[in-house]
Amino acid sequence: MAQLPTVAIIGRPNVGKSTLFNRLVGKRLALVDDRPGVTRDRREGEAHLLGLDFRVIDTAGYEDEDAQSLPGRMRQQTEAAVRQADVALFLIDARAGIVPLDEEIARWLRGSTTPVVLVANKAEGRAGEGGVIESLALGFGDPVQLSAEHGEGLADLFEALLPHLERDDEPAPEPDAEDPAAPLKLAIVGRPNAGKSTLINRMLGEDRLITGPEAGITRDSIAIDWEWQGRQVRLIDTAGMRKRAQVQDKLEKLAVADALHAVDFAEVVVLLLDATRGLEAQDLKIADRVLQEGRALMIALNKWDVAENASALFNGVRAALDEGLAQVRGVPLLTVSAVTGKGIDALIEAGFATREAWSRRVPTGELNRWFERAVEANPPPAPGGKRIKLRYVTQAKTRPPGFVLFGTRVDQLPESYQRYLVNGIRRELGFGAVPVRLTLRAPKNPFSK
Template structure:
């Protein structure tokens, strides 16, 4: 990946940071709402502005509160983003004017070694003129006037960023080693999902070896799905943290609905999904619903039991969870069930290794010859039924796709093939052809009858 310069967007709550972030990356990646404090963790994305390429970081609204509080922990993430950045965009709301918190942020930024570009957002029309004049008193130079929502002022922002970002000095992308198959596939896209407070953000922080994501005893801290690039034993991984998903009946707040929708979108983006359970709470019906959502999207699924270091009656708990999964997710037998501890880091290496192995099975393709030799033996061992005395003739099987693996079965009267026999074939494909517990799709196809007309 190219080594892009980094631009951080900072400011008090509700000045339009996430709107500007979405404008720069060209997608609605960050959640946006009228209420303040929507963004909590810092989100990164690749941005392009009139040919100027850079990495942009969206941060939480800066609030001057105790470091142990949730706003205080959010502020620490913002401070880390500024320290990491090549240049920071300090956003103010031109319509609201300068408030005391803006002045407090400006005092902090003047002591920073990171170059600062002052940006007056919501500057369209005449309503923001007084705020722009007030911004001159912050001691950070003339503000760049723009409207992130309407895309006005992007040319002026380009001119302000250009002296700090060298487009010609970007490092070239590293070439993938020819003998390393995992580089050819790209980074492992690994999403961590589960109910609130299962320890998803804590687990990712332990993997990274830093407090990259905000954690705490409060439920529902994570709102956006945050993707973070990481290297595990020289192999690239893209970790995706998601918001906790409660029962649908309990989700009434608009912002929580947006967070859950973002988490479901992250599942669709992922290759392998880890369902994280809380060992102190066991397996609940909501966990099965979340797992089923991942399987319905065709993602490879791993179940990890977190907080194993404080679990009681570990053996019976593990066996009970495995048994409940076999019964509740009967469409996929033999799901990997692992134990981890986000607090101590135990089991994380095993989890990542199993994730890579699972992706390999999820991406596997079987040759037509090998597939049909297996298919003939399977049909000979258990011939299809003959409903109404009419025999169902199965001709051949072919693999149409991978990721997830999909197969097409050709034959006559296949529309009458019972689901039990289809499951027999799917389970045999998984068991005998190296697909393990990944979702397998089977499509039935009958040849066209030339006498239909």
Template sequence: MPLPTVAIIGRPNVGKSTLFNRLVGKKLALVDDQPGVTRDRREGDASLIGLDFRVIDTAGYEDLDAATLPGRMRQQTEAAVAMADVALFLFDSRAGIVPLDEEIARWLRGSATPVILIANKAEGKAGEAGILDSLSLGFGDPVQISAEHGEGMGDLFEALLPHIPEPVEEFEADDDSPDAPLKLAIVGRPNAGKSTLINRMLGEDRLITGPEAGITRDSIAVDWVWNDPKSGPRDVRLIDTAGMRKRAKVQDKLEKLSVADALRAVDFAEVVVLLLDATLGLEAQDLRIADRVLEEGRALIIALNKWDVAENASSLFNGVKKALEDGLSQVKGVTVITVSAATGKGVDQLIGAAFETREAWSRRVGTGELNRWFERAIEANPPPAPGGKRVKMRYVTQVKTRPPSFVIFGTRVDQLPASYERYLVNSMRRDLGFGAVPVRLTFRAPKNPFDRDKK
């Protein structure tokens, strides 16, 4: 049984994201004094004194034309309220009731969703006049809270209780299980089409899109079920991220926060899709993003978007493949897939490749298979002898998965050149089925008790 849903709504800068972060127990949503920080609706699992529910943080409601960015933000807020079991209507008790609050109240009175009026920033006496004024909105006495300081959460619990059914225990797949939802992050430069691609997958305008670069600020996670043509429905958690520009060009405080949020999303993901604009080709910033993904040990797929309008497609594809081979020295053969977020072409191929890549990223090699590979690799290319002293490699063991990590034990293995380490890693990828996922390989040599130079 899915969790009940609670939507937080209100005009810009009344503390919606602060309350969202308070309820989910961590700073998932960006918060700043500047109004209009939140643009897409953001969801998270919340718990309030044992009451569990799904909470949605929405953009500030503004009464502007639907063709404008604020207008498209308003449409996302309206969609969130329509799907919610209850809406928390937040107003700033210190600022009092303003005309936009009254406009939101009129809209909510026509909605079928139950509404709880919330007076935020109600600590002290500064908000008393605003609380009295709020009675005119027609939702009764407001629940008085301070989202920033955590005051009034008990009263909020009591107000939510009639709208939240008793929890039903469910079996949840283990994160390491192949049946667990695939955590798939979409990253790239601004305006590459990340939100458009996710909307195409979902079959709805879930995320705000438009010609303006940098619309997405928060990293937005959305649950989706992909109908695998081979095996049927499979769960996916899609993570849309803010566009990442070259660091020197990122001056705005909010953009810096957004980029940091996108990097945290990479840490959370299992597979990361780097989305490129095929009309622009591969740029140095794309390689920097790819390198960061691999450094974090995440599986990487390259998707060339806008393929339906790309010119000289064959030479472009080969050029991107060659640039990746040259620019990503630590991984060879990264999967490159052509897609069109506008038409949906290539989406099934992309998601199928993501599941296959996660399987390789999660692969554990049996001891017998691993050591047979080890013997063949050493026999085919024996280790060098630095300084004329023989390197003796005794055995290898896999210490973890996700990403697959191995340790080789032996004498003087710490003196092996980097080229031999690359040989072993590439051989491991080729022979053991890891493909282009990151593989971690470390060497351990026993300490020599007779070596007086080491203390």
């Protein structure tokens, strides 16, 4: 039987760790008392949460004490538990709000490689609203709000834990797309007659799709499972996308809508260009739409075997892409020939590498070390003489990667500085040219009203 994933519960004394532990294991294994520091050793139990099974560790309250003292040795046990865990639940008391010891624990957790889920306990009623808002400044995103005592908010806790605890050996309706062994969902889009179906037929080694010189032969998006060098690929051929004014026929309107729908289900989208026609405005619109949908984008110049002035053409398309897609510079540009098959292996290899970047998650510690260097090298401006203070950054999601930046007066942070940070994330943290989302959050004063 596969070993269960592990969740460690951490927080300062008396925030409700043992109450949550007992709620998850369904038994009163941990002592619960109003006095802080009741739990001295790590306690472990098998937890069950809405069908999700895992091992949970109840840790001693994290205290700022000398390592040789009893509280100090308790803290060392807590740190060891977090290092061994798949994810840490960082509990705060929403009613008490954030205290200095919470901030110290947050600093330590940001330097850890263990993923962290922030949990605001005792959040029932209005009394916990202020603490929930204050907790945003800890740098771990929106907290899961719950009441361990009353069992409220457990569905939200399930959703927060699920991405960290899903295992490959568990049955699932779809493979985990962040698993390198999962099929690469690759959609091929482009203007009519760019050679999309011909390219897929060449990949498959058979005439699986109808092809012909008439534009618009492919009406539906067709998904085909294929194996490339021992790796699984799900190819999605789509109807050609024309300018809106040219989409008159109702069937073709449905086909374009279907192509856009296919983009939603893809991980990596290849925009196929006709090398004999170069890059046109419609190609940039299609590319922009793919990026807006948050998909990883690659550009492939087809019919390269018959292209004239190949070097000048390639450099011209590269320059036009960097100018027309300024929000994501350096989108992979490859050359292929659907007729001869040249360049297809490089295209698929690049697709897997691009998906890996699109699915990448940076440990909080590594992310904030980069962030501190970036802010030190180029401090944010001071509009009106008042400096914008940037506190922390955390990665809220993947596919596409999304980050949340916390600080004061961030609503005045210029677009140019936001681009500086996003470009740094791409360049220095291994995200390449995939779309990166940056959200700005400023903790609000709960008493401002």
